[in-house]
Amino acid sequence: MKPIDSFKTLSDQNQFTxxxxxxxxxxxxxxxxxxxxxxxxxxxPEKRQGCQAALCAGKCPINNIIKRLGVGDYGDPYGSFEPKHGSLRREDLQRIRPVICDERDMKKYEVSARERxxxxxxxxxxxxxxxxxxxTKGAIHIEHDEMPAPRRKPSAPKAAAPAKAGPVAGNDLTTAINNAVKEAA
Incomplete structure (x- = not known):
């Protein structure tokens, strides 16, 4: 795996737009x-307040891009030392789509009405x-409209069978377990 600081995506000379x-x-x-x-x-910074709110909420794709660099087949898709305009990968877009920026972040960063x-x-x-x-090659695709399967309510635990009366030597758990195993056999 490449060291994180060797990616063009993270370089100050990156010209990818x-x-x-x-x-x-x-x-x-x-x-x-x-x-x-x-x-x-x-x-x-006093500029890009909307970006700052999106970053903190997880709506900005940059956080996910950094997390995924160097993992599996992800590679270095957003790095170029030559001027290059490209697109964000589908997986990076899918991760930010369901995220909502809440009012707390909007107020904290003084997001303008247009940016809101x-x-x-x-x-x-x-x-x-x-x-x-x-x-990304080999990436799992999940449609954003797909709802996860509803969680089932856990079934109630089955009532334990009544214990057969047997000799238990004065609260000795080991003896009780051994007796239960003998009776089950």
Missing amino acids: FTCPIFDATTRMVSCMNLRELVWSGRR ELIATANDRIDAAMKSAPR
């Missing part, structure tokens, strides 16, 4: 990575992007 499905804007991957590092280190609207309508853009998004 993509269209952000949240804010419908062309952005440089390196800008998103740098913003993530600032936010995770506790700094709050873009965050609220992001799933339409994510759905459109997933239709043509490349897939």
Whole structure:
């Protein structure tokens, strides 16, 4: 497995750009990575408040991209030392689609009304992007509309059979277990 710092995706020289499905804007991957590092280190830049709220909520794909780098067949899909515009992978889009940015994050980062609207309508853009998004080789595909199977209520434990009276030497658990095994045989 490659060391995490050897990926072009994480390099300051990365020239890969993509269209952000949240804010419908062309952005440089390196800008998103740098913003993530600032936010995770506790700094709050005065720009891109909507991005910061999405990052903290998990609606931004950058967190998942970093987690998946170097795992299995994921490779280094978002790194290029030459100018290159690409698409986010389907699996990265699927992970952010169900996420909702809550009001607490919106207030904390002072997200503007326009950015709030873009965050609220992001799933339409994510759905459109997933239709043509490349897939990771061997990745498991899960449709976002599929509902998980309903959980069944656990059945009540069966009542224990009444214990047969047998000799138990003064609360000796070992003797009781041995007697139960003998009776069952």
